[in-house]
Amino acid sequence: GVCEINDGLTAAGYKGSIRSWQWSRTFNPALDQTVGRIFARGRGADLGAEITEYKKQYPEAGVNIIALSAGTGVAVWACEACVPPAKVHNLVLLGSSLSSKYDLTKAMQNIDGKIYVYYSPHDGILEGPVRVVGTIDGSFDDPAGSVGLKPVRGDRTRIVNIGWSQKYERYGWTGAHTDGTCQPFVQAILSQHIVDGAPSSTQPAIKTAHATAR
Numbered sequence: 001g002v003c004e005i006n007d008g009l010t011a012a013g014y015k016g017s018i019r020s021w022q023w024s025r026t027f028n029p030a031l032d033q034t035v036g037r038i039f040a041r042g043r044g045a046d047l048g049a050e051i052t053e054y055k056k057q058y059p060e061a062g063v064n065i066i067a068l069s070a071g072t073g074v075a076v077w078a079c080e081a082c083v084p085p086a087k088v089h090n091l092v093l094l095g096s097s098l099s100s101k102y103d104l105t106k107a108m109q110n111i112d113g114k115i116y117v118y119y120s121p122h123d124g125i126l127e128g129p130v131r132v133v134g135t136i137d138g139s140f141d142d143p144a145g146s147v148g149l150k151p152v153r154g155d156r157t158r159i160v161n162i163g164w165s166q167k168y169e170r171y172g173w174t175g176a177h178t179d180g181t182c183q184p185f186v187q188a189i190l191s192q193h194i195v196d197g198a199p200s201s202t203q204p205a206i207k208t209a210h211a212t213a214r
Contacts (some may be wrong), residue, residue, distance in 0.1 A: 005066060008186025014195045016061075021047055023074045037073075037138055044074040048081025055086035062089040064113075064194050068181060069125070072096035072144070073136035079107040089113040090193045094180040095123055096145035099135045105154040113158070116193050117149045120164035120175035145177075 002020045009018060023043035051063050065088055067075035072093040079088050090113040104115070121127070126143040134140050148161030164175040171189060172182035179185070 002181075004181055004183040005186050005190075008183040009191055009194060011183070011187045012191030012195050014191065021071075021074070023047070023071065037136060040070060040074050040136060041077050044077025045081040047074065047078035048083075051078060051088065052081075052083045052086040055082075059085075064088065064090045064092070066092045066094070066190065066194070067096075068094045068178065069145075070097050070136040073098045076102070076104065076107050079110045082110040084110065086110070087112045091115045092190055092193050093117045093144065093149070095120075095126065095177045096143060096149070097126060097130050097136045098144045098149075099137050099139040099141040100144045100147050100150050101139070101141045101152055102137055102144070102149070103153055104149070104151050104159070108155060108158065111158070114193075115149065115159045117144055117159065117161045118164070118173075118180055119145050119148045119161060121146055122164065122175035123177045125177040 006018050006020075021043075023040060023046075054061070054063065065075045065078065072095075075091060075093065076098060079091060082088065088111050091107075091111060093115065096117060096119070108115075123143075123145055126146045130143050131140075135143055148163065149159050150156070150161075151159075164173065168175075168185065168189070171185040171187075173180045173185045173189075180190075
């Protein structure tokens with residue numbers, strides 16, 4: 001989905017930098033989700049350090065993250081690792097294999113916008129293999145990508161859970177695990193969290209920012 005995310009944001013009028021953050025050593029989801037958990041946390045810390053340095057150089061630029069599957073854990077840990085005053089603006093989570101009860105208190109301290117969680121009970125990966133091996137953070141709770149993020153502690157007012165519905169099929173998101181990264185969905189829906197003020201894919205507002213896409 002990396003190319004489609006890039007193309008979708010560009011088509012929506014996004015003029016900023018887009019960085020694909022490669023965090024997996026194996027590119028094997030089963031390994032990433034199990035023995036790769038420690039490495040994933042480390043890569044989250046690496047991304048947090050990179051964001052911190054970027055914000056030192058460009059304090060007025062916005063940083064947004066779009067993350068998929070186990071990468072949503074990496075994205076949340078990156079937010080936790082940011083050193084103030086560096087902050088992430090918006091965090092967009094797709095098909096998240098993070099626990100739905102994950103404590104976001106620390107991450108939220110370094111996010112000045114919102115967390116948008118797109119979830120679907122029809123996600124065969126989250127409802128199948130992830131139920132067996134556990135979430136990326138090592139729990140056997142419901143994955144956030146199946147039911148939304150519902151932490152038991154902390155402020156939930158800036159967590160926006162968006163469940164799949166048939167209206168999204170026209171843009172290519174069928175509720176499956178990875179098709180939330182398809183270009184039409186990114187252009188029409190996800191871009192609204194990245195391109196400030198974009199009303200739709202057909203009439204995008206032009207705004208320069210910095211996005212880290214996974």
